Amino acid sequence: MSEKKQMSSHSRPNKKEKQKNRVKASSSHNRKNKVRTNQSNKNSDLKKRKNVKKRKRPLGKNKTIQKQKRKKRMKRTLVELAVSVGIFGVLLTLFSIFVFSxxxxxxxxxxxxxxxxxxxxxxxxxxxxxxxxxxxxxxxxxxxxxxxxxxxxxxxxxxxxxxxxxxxxxxxxxxxxxxxxxxxxxxxxxxxxxxxxxxxxxxxxxxxxxxxxxxxxxxxxxxxxxxxxxxxxxxxxxxxxxxxxxx
CATH class of the missing domain: 2.10.109.10 (Umud Fragment, subunit A)
Structure with a gap:
């Protein structure tokens, strides 16, 4: 009986050991979480940088597209103005010939x-x-x-x-x-x-x-x-x- 008691006492960990084991487990778990969070933060930073780069690239393209659109609008406006002036000149000439002068x-x-x-x-x-x-x-x-x-x-x-x-x-x-x-x-x-x-x-x-x-x-x-x-x-x-x- 005494041998069994001794063996059982040796096989069962005491309270201090349990607490140490819990602390170790929690610290290792925290480390793993920190590593995961750091890794996720790095990944998110990389994604943000990529997104920023992706966003920055189209801005230049958008500016050139907007400039081209403005040029087209200006050309269209100038053409319309020239046509209007031409029509007005023709009408004025016809009026001056047939109506007034x-x-x-x-x-x-x-x-x-x-x-x-x-x-x-x-x-x-x-x-x-x-x-x-x-x-x-x-x-x-x-x-x-x-x-x-x-x-x-x-x-x-x-x-x-x-x-x-x-x-x-x-x-x-x-x-x-x-x-x-x-x-x-x-x-x-x-x-x-x-x-x-x-x-x-x-x-x-x-x-x-x-x-x-x-x-x-x-x-x-x-x-x-x-x-x-x-x-x-x-x-x-x-x-x-x-x-x-x-x-």
Whole structure:
């Protein structure tokens, strides 16, 4: 019995040994965990670095792609702008040929209403009316001139003592009021007595006079103007800006 007891006492570990074994086991387990965590951390760091590298590479590609897209957009915008400008230019040319245009006043035949160097807006589709200013091709110089329509087709026109008569009825010329009054004060005539050699005015013809009657070259000199020679009707003075005026 004593031998058995001794053997059993030797075979069973005591409490201290058990605690030591537990400590050893836990420390080895902790070491293994640390190794695993360190390894996993290293692996995660490597993955992050790889991901960063992968991310960094496409950024450069994206920038080049974005630059290419911007260039394409710019080219497209420039092409669209050029096409728009071209279309606008064509439309403007067509309008200037068939609808409206601008012309520059040359000379002093229309003073004080118009002065040399002023720019006028011309309506090519408007029909000439009495006292409207028109642009026409001068029968003498073949250059464009601006004068005022005074007589229409079928009318009888003459001047007597600074008074316009249309079909034997006196017609007031408001735009010459100041000049006519000055002439009266100086006991002279602003418009000399005048009767056209051909009367009435033929069909398709117009009588045009300059507002500067003592100076202007007009129908008193070269006769009636053919309707086909009329380029258009003056609608507005556009330059200089401070003298912008609609007629």
């Amino acid at each position: 601008f012309t520059k006043v040359q000379g002093y035949s229309m003073t004080p209403t118009l002065s040399d160097g002023e720019w006028l807006f011309i309506n090519r589709l408007a029909k000439p009316k009495r006292f409207k200013m028109v642009i026409y091709k001068d029968p003498k110089s073949r250059e464009t001139s601006v004068r005022r329509v005074v007589g229409l087709p079928g009318e009888t026109i003459y001047y007597k003592k600074d008074q316009l008569y249309v079909n034997d009825r006196d017609v007031y010329e408001r735009y010459l009021e100041i000049e006519v009054q000055r002439a009266k004060n100086s006991k002279s005539l602003f418009t000399e007595d005048w009767t056209p050699s051909e009367s009435p005015i033929p069909k398709g013809k117009y009588l045009v006079l300059g507002d500067n009657r003592p100076y202007a070259s007009d129908s008193r000199e070269y006769g009636y103007i053919d309707e086909k020679a009329i380029v258009g009707v003056v609608e507005m003075r556009v330059m200089p800006i401070h003298q912008l005026q609609q007629f």
